[in-house]
Amino acid sequence: MNQTSYYTHSAFIQYLQLVFVPCLALLGICGNIICAIVFNTKPLRRHCSSSFLSLLAVSDVLFSLDLLPGWINSCFVRSSYSGADLICKIQNYISFVASFLHIWMVLAFTAERFFAVNFPLKHMSKCTPRISHIIILIIMIPVIVFYIYPSFFASEVDLYGQCREKKSHVHYLNHINIVDTIMTMFLPFIFVSIVNILIIKKLFYSNTFRQHVFENGSSYQCRRTSYWTPYHKQSLKKVETNRPLVEKSTAPIHRKQHGSDSTGQHILAELRLTKMLLAISLTCLSLNFPSYYVRLIVFYQQTQDNFKQTQKYSTFALYRDVLLHYMSYLSYSINIFIYILCGANFRRALKRIFFRKKTNFQ
Numbered sequence: 001m002n003q004t005s006y007y008t009h010s011a012f013i014q015y016l017q018l019v020f021v022p023c024l025a026l027l028g029i030c031g032n033i034i035c036a037i038v039f040n041t042k043p044l045r046r047h048c049s050s051s052f053l054s055l056l057a058v059s060d061v062l063f064s065l066d067l068l069p070g071w072i073n074s075c076f077v078r079s080s081y082s083g084a085d086l087i088c089k090i091q092n093y094i095s096f097v098a099s100f101l102h103i104w105m106v107l108a109f110t111a112e113r114f115f116a117v118n119f120p121l122k123h124m125s126k127c128t129p130r131i132s133h134i135i136i137l138i139i140m141i142p143v144i145v146f147y148i149y150p151s152f153f154a155s156e157v158d159l160y161g162q163c164r165e166k167k168s169h170v171h172y173l174n175h176i177n178i179v180d181t182i183m184t185m186f187l188p189f190i191f192v193s194i195v196n197i198l199i200i201k202k203l204f205y206s207n208t209f210r211q212h213v214f215e216n217g218s219s220y221q222c223r224r225t226s227y228w229t230p231y232h233k234q235s236l237k238k239v240e241t242n243r244p245l246v247e248k249s250t251a252p253i254h255r256k257q258h259g260s261d262s263t264g265q266h267i268l269a270e271l272r273l274t275k276m277l278l279a280i281s282l283t284c285l286s287l288n289f290p291s292y293y294v295r296l297i298v299f300y301q302q303t304q305d306n307f308k309q310t311q312k313y314s315t316f317a318l319y320r321d322v323l324l325h326y327m328s329y330l331s332y333s334i335n336i337f338i339y340i341l342c343g344a345n346f347r348r349a350l351k352r353i354f355f356r357k358k359t360n361f362q
Contacts, residue, residue: 010315013322014075020326021071024333028064031336032057038339038349048123049109049277051132056105060332063098066091067329073162085156088163093151100143100184102332103288106281107188108135113277114195117202150176185292192281199274276342280335287331291324 035057039050069091112132116123154169165173298321339346 010318013319016322016326017071017074021067021329024326024329025064025067025071028067028329028333029061031333032060032064034350035336035339036061038346038353041349041353043352044345044349046129048127048129048132049112049273051129051136052105052109052112055136056102056109057335059098059101059105060335062094063102063332066094066098070163088157089152089155091163092155093147096147096151096180097143098332100147100180101140103184103188103284104139104143106284107192108132108139109277110192110195110199110281113274114199117199117274181292181296185288189285189289192285196278196281199278203271203274272342272344276339276346279338279342283334283338284331288328291321291328294321294324 036054038044039054039057044050069087112123112127115127150165150173154166154173155163156166158164340350
């Protein structure tokens with residue numbers, strides 16, 4: 001094919017395959033393993049969204065591992081799939097399932113955030129880790145079944161040792177490609193975009209948000225007034241027990257003030273979590289949408305006139321497809337940086353893990 005000849009003669013694409021792909025895979029494997037460990041720690045495990053973020057990290061680890069066989073085949077051993085038909089099928093299956101779970105976990109925690117912001121009381125009572133596990137099973141079971149056919153029955157290793165689809169199944173795979181593109185990109189993109197707008201609107205137009213953020217002048221001031229630790233609570237309890245009866249009469253006033261401070265702390269915690277999840281969802285959509293859009297355009301052109309499309313395939317089209325394809329791989333590797341930058345609870349849990357290990361070694 002013309003595309004494979006471009007791949008072999010383009011030094012830029014060969015450099016991307018040789019350097020960029022393994023670095024991205026290594027970052028994705030190490031970073032997402034750390035994320036999965038952090039989200040399964042005791043302080044974060046009780047949050048409903050942690051189950052979705054933990055599965056997101058696991059699926060990203062599998063997708064990053066799935067990049068390595070293709071990298072070895074394209075850079076070192078051109079016919080590495082020869083005699084390894086099962087590896088080809090498993091690689092396709094992991095790629096399909098991991099990419100689907102990636103975008104649907106983003107959709108799941110975005111819906112959870114919408115529920116938390118609009119119905120906080122119901123969210124506290126109904127959004128439990130058990131409910132999130134049920135939602136995960138509802139999403140995973142159809143996906144595991146749906147991608148069995150294109151992975152294990154419609155793929156093969158050709159005469160050149162390349163993993164590709166069977167020619168006799170191309171017609172059915174085209175329909176599956178349409179369903180996959182709609183379910184993994186366009187529906188989640190529309191849903192997540194609308195829900196994120198509604199979340200931001202609800203936050204900025206709520207009375208409690210304006211009272212505890214805008215009236216205090218800065219987020220630093222809010223954080224300072226709501227800085228309560230277990231040590232401070234214990235010391236306050238001791239002071240109250242030793243306090244005279246006259247001073248105890250003013251306790252309801254202090255409790256009321258503490259209630260307003262805890263409300264501000266809850267709002268800030270929800271705001272930080274929403275900000276982090278908003279950054280994750282927008283990053284995922286912005287990195288994946290261009291490649292899916294090009295993929296849909298190419299598929300539409302091929303269905304219109306397959307012969308002319310093969311003649312028109314140019315060097316520019318190849319560079320465009322490869323760059324957008326590799327750009328979409330970034331969304332599977334860079335989440336750990338977003339968690340560190342935007343997630344205060346994530347940073348605390350990460351420090352707790354490393355400091356605990358240091359003290360154990362000492």
